[in-house]
Amino acid sequence: MDIPGNIGDLIMKVLICNAGSTSLKFKLYDMPGENILAVSRIERVGSKDDATFYFSNNLNHIEVRKDKLAIPDYLSGIRLFIEYLTTGPTAAIADISEVERVGFKATLSKGYFGVHEITDDVLKGMRDWIWLARLHNTAYLDTIDAMRRLLPDAIFVGAFETALHRDIPLERKLFGLPYEWYEKYGVQRLGYHSASHGYIADVLSRKQREYKAISCHLGGSCSLCALENGKSVNTSFGMSLQTGILHANRVGDMDGDLFLFLRSEGLSEEEIIEGMYSKGGLYGISGVSNDLRYIGEAANQGNKRAKLAIDMFVESIIHYIGAFYLNLNGLDYLVFTGGIGENSALIRSLVCEKLKIIGVEIDNELNKSPGETGIISAPGSKVTVMAIPTDEELGIARRTYEYVRS
Numbered sequence: 001m002d003i004p005g006n007i008g009d010l011i012m013k014v015l016i017c018n019a020g021s022t023s024l025k026f027k028l029y030d031m032p033g034e035n036i037l038a039v040s041r042i043e044r045v046g047s048k049d050d051a052t053f054y055f056s057n058n059l060n061h062i063e064v065r066k067d068k069l070a071i072p073d074y075l076s077g078i079r080l081f082i083e084y085l086t087t088g089p090t091a092a093i094a095d096i097s098e099v100e101r102v103g104f105k106a107t108l109s110k111g112y113f114g115v116h117e118i119t120d121d122v123l124k125g126m127r128d129w130i131w132l133a134r135l136h137n138t139a140y141l142d143t144i145d146a147m148r149r150l151l152p153d154a155i156f157v158g159a160f161e162t163a164l165h166r167d168i169p170l171e172r173k174l175f176g177l178p179y180e181w182y183e184k185y186g187v188q189r190l191g192y193h194s195a196s197h198g199y200i201a202d203v204l205s206r207k208q209r210e211y212k213a214i215s216c217h218l219g220g221s222c223s224l225c226a227l228e229n230g231k232s233v234n235t236s237f238g239m240s241l242q243t244g245i246l247h248a249n250r251v252g253d254m255d256g257d258l259f260l261f262l263r264s265e266g267l268s269e270e271e272i273i274e275g276m277y278s279k280g281g282l283y284g285i286s287g288v289s290n291d292l293r294y295i296g297e298a299a300n301q302g303n304k305r306a307k308l309a310i311d312m313f314v315e316s317i318i319h320y321i322g323a324f325y326l327n328l329n330g331l332d333y334l335v336f337t338g339g340i341g342e343n344s345a346l347i348r349s350l351v352c353e354k355l356k357i358i359g360v361e362i363d364n365e366l367n368k369s370p371g372e373t374g375i376i377s378a379p380g381s382k383v384t385v386m387a388i389p390t391d392e393e394l395g396i397a398r399r400t401y402e403y404v405r406s
Contacts (some may be wrong), residue, residue, distance in 0.1 A: 012100040013093065014400050015154075016393045019104070019143040022046055024077050027367040027393045028085065028092060028099070031401040034394060038085055041076045047159070051077075053086040055093050064090055073384050074139075075146035082150060099154050103390060103400030106158035107136040107241075110186065113166040118144060118156040132190075132240045133176070159399040162199045164225070165191030166233045171232050172327070191235035193217045195392035197225040200335050202395065203388060205230040212328040214321055216392065218347065219338035220248040220290070224317065226324035226381060234327050236320045237297045242276060245316035246309075247288035251280035251318060257338040285309040292340050298376065314350045321351075325358060331383050334360065337390040352385060359383055 010081050011031070018025040024042040030034065036058050044051040049367035055064045064084060071077045104118070109125030114124055121305045123141065130137045144156065173189045174182055181187045200215040205225070213227040222245050226234040236244035248250045253263070254276070262272050275284065283290035286309035288298045298306035319355045325331050334355070337339075345367050359382025366376040369388040377385035 007149075012401065013098050013101045014397050015102045016400070017102060017143060017147065017152075017397050018393065019074070019105050021138040021139050024074065024081070024143065027397070029136045029394075029401075030361075031397060032346070034397065040081045040084070042071060042081065045071050045074060045077050047071060053080060055081070057089055057090050059092055060089070062090050073080055076151070078143070078146050078150055091330045096151060097153060097307050099151060099338045101155045101156045101400050101403075103159055104140060104144065104152060104160055105142050105161065105396050106140050107133040107161050107192065108190060109158065109160060113190070114157070114162060115157060115159050115403050117403070118158045121156060123177055123356045125134060136241070148186055153339040155403075157400040157403050159195060159396045161192040161194045163237050163399075164194035164201070165237075168232055168234060178322050179297060185296065188239060189237070191223070191225070191232065191237045192221045193221070193225070193230075194235070195395045196337060196390040197223075197227070197232065198399075199237075199390050199392060200225075200337055200388060201214060201227050201230045201232075202398070204333055204335070212330050213333035214235075214324050214328075214337045215334045215337065216321075216341050216351075217338040218336065218344075220341035221250070222247050222252075222338070222340075224320040224324065228328060234324055240254075241307070245320060246285075246291075246313045247281040249278050249281045249283050250275045250285070282309045282313060285312055296344075296346060301342075305369045310347075310350070314347065314354070315349075317351050321355065331358065333384050335385060335386045335388055337388050342387055342389050348385075348387065356382075360385060 014029045016027045016029065022045050024045060026040040027036055029036040030037055032324035036057060039056045041054045042051065048070050049068060050067040052134045053069055071080065082096050085092055086094065086096055108129055109122050109123050110128040112122050122377055126137050126141055143303050168191065170191065175187060196217045197215045204211055204213055210229050215225045215227055217223050217270050221241065224236040224245065225232050239311060242250055244252050259272055281290065282295060284290065286295045286298065286306045288295050288303065288306050294307055295306045299310055348367055349362065350358040361378040362376050362377045362385055374386040374388045375384060376387055377383065
């Protein structure tokens with residue numbers, strides 16, 4: 001059992017790993033000072049000749065970029081990272097044994113919803129629920145297996161993406177299904193993006209202790225979270241990553257019977273899953289791209305499907321903001337984060353235009369170029385609107401550092 005808490009002034013090096021289906025991202029922190037010692041990114045893991053590698057030593061500011069590499073698996077990528085981390089002019093530490101803890105932005109594990117040491121039981125839980133997040137959990141299982149071989153003495157900690165949402169009230173968490181399915185199978189609204197929404201909660205909690213906020217993580221994967229005094233009280237995600245607002249490639253909310261209907265129309269299970277997971281969302285509606293920048297360009301050139309995709313995206317966001325506004329009984333902060341949330345003045349403007357009814361007013365110039373505070377709302381706005389770059393790795397580093405073994 002984990003006991004979150006303050007472990008005082010203990011100094012340690014904490015390595016954060018973010019594993020994607022074909023990528024690896026690393027940040028090495030000196031905690032509790034939160035100083036970044038090194039950063040690395042590997043793209044196209046699994047490639048025999050087209051992988052890319054980036055490494056930066058933040059102490060001496062030496063950077064390395066390589067492409068056209070053979071990185072056939074996660075183990076090869078991790079070994080390359082450790083080589084640059086510990087040897088030659090790029091070395092930030094003398095030996096990998098200096099890393100005491102490794103934190104993972106793990107997705108979910110059956111029966112584990114907070115911050116936990118990654119044990120064999122936790123790994124079994126990840127395998128048991130792999131179908132809820134096939135790409136995500138597979139990537140982490142492979143990465144953890146590889147890192148265990150290379151860092152045998154480190155404590156591995158999973159900051160699960162469901163962690164922030166575990167205390168959502170039951171009346172908002174359960175679906176209208178037989179209660180026994182919740183008891184027997186754990187069917188419930190799990191929620192994700194805890195690292196991102198948790199970071200936003202940290203930022204707001206340092207401003208004031210009591211507040212009501214809606215955090216909008218908009219990127220390739222999108223979700224909204226209702227925050228009250230730093231705690232999640234509702235989320236747009238369901239039990240899987242397939243629900244909620246429109247995503248870049250995923251459908252979001254969908255009628256459950258559509259699967260059966262489409263099967264009856266002759267589509268195979270594989271075709272339906274592909275449509276839901278990789279050919280849906282902004283890409284599926286626009287027919288242009290899963291990248292909102294290109295969709296916006298197409299819409300400006302008169303592409304009706306591209307404009308429809310943007311309109312649907314905005315409407316799905318408004319739908320959840322309205323519900324969460326009532327859940328919270330008011331709103332102090334509306335925060336945009338994630339790749340789209342941080343960078344798309346268009347989406348922020350379109351969303352906020354529809355929120356004037358609750359007193360939201362933005363400053364158009366600030367919205368185009370948010371300042372250091374991130375505030376983009378006009379002086380008379382009843383809600384403080386912000387665009388804040390998320391820092392998921394820092395949030396995970398804090399949780400990993402604070403984790404205390406029982």
